[in-house]
Amino acid sequence: MGKRTVALLAVCFVSIMAGCSPGSAGKTYKIATDAAYAPMEYMDKDKITGFDIDFLEAVMKEADLTYKVEHIGWDPMLTEVQSGDNFAAGISSISITDERKQSYDYSIPYFESTNMIMVKEDSPVQGAVDLKDKKVAVQSSTTAETLMVGIMGGDNPDLKRFDSNAVALLELDTGGVDAVVADIAIVREYLKNNPDKKFKGILDPEQFAPEFYGILLPKGSELKAKLDPAIKAILENGTYTEIYQKWFGEEPNIENVLNAK
């Protein structure tokens, strides 16, 4: 490879990095999502719906901002929010972690979640530590993956990272793995929809600490100052509880969300 080829490649990369044209967001804030995570955000035919979408509507109404949600997929959402040129924020059940904070800002936490283990009903597994020498499937790019890396080791071949929870759950169903670890909402939804499959969900609060979702923002976003008070307001005035009950049929623990760091 000559010097010229290298230079050409460098030019290619730089133009990719530079991304799209600047152009400010104007009056309508564009919010990105990856609507493939029922019941949090998903496509109902050609309409984006889910808990996050209803929650966002309430927040934007409270903050008196006009906005538009677009389903653009996970990776495009990340690049768009990181640059902040076209999209002002992303909402997609994104857990707040320190590693991710290196590249993004987050709104205050708005949702408490935890990971849940799903196994066959007759499985001897009782908690996360029992999974250490079992075969476990997770969706890559999730906190379930991060947690299981912590327990099983990053290059453990028995930890299988799948492209989506749907494929991971199918792997459990086919007997390729002993357990799936995923967000509690996902596991509950699956158990609810497949009562004949003889699976059960296991919570392990000691190993799987509660985690909190936040709205993903570009570093130094001015939107944070507008979103945070609005989120706090709807958490406190009962709007949030209403939306939560609509989607999950139970009371949220507002205190936990408000007190989360």
Next chain:
Amino acid sequence: MDFRFDIIIDYLPLLLKGALLTIGISILSILFGSILGLAVVLGKMSTSWYLSWPMSGYIHFFRGTPLYVQILMVHFGLVPLLIGQTNSIVAAVAALALNSAAYTAEIYRAGIQSVDKGQTEAAYSLGMTKRQTMRFVILPQAIKRTIPAFGNEFIMLVKDSSLVALIAAPEIMYWSNAMRGQYIRVWEPYLSAAVIYLILTYSLSKLLASIERRLEG
């Protein structure tokens, strides 16, 4: 925009381990795919309909449906049927080999049909059987002519193998997805993967060029 080389360095050992698996999966799939492809094309070009029809159907199916879906079908259907449980690496090799066979079959056919009819007639007039003619006269010339097309197919296969991350076969794309998940950043994982694939395919095309030269000379 910032570019985090530190997280690439962190994941480099795993990416290289993934590259080894990509190489292994690719070599085995190419090998099985080429052998199977030859069987498929001989069946397809056969004068007996009970051989040519199923083989035509095979080519139509594997060229005409998404590899993505074929990988899922092999992983959750074919492999558990054969070995009683899912195995992502076996499924990866099987799916890629089955898919590649459909394409290599057509490459073989192009090569076989490019050999002048006069050669077949000459072989027959020397008293060779149909089988001997194919084995000793047609195929040696046909295969030599198909090497550039095979090169193309092999390079496609190496890149197509990135799709098996779907069923959690721990190759290059799998580890790049893991990196993406930890930091939810896009360019570091994908560009590192692209560079590794580029090195693999570049070496492969150099290797094929030297094989071609040797056959010429």
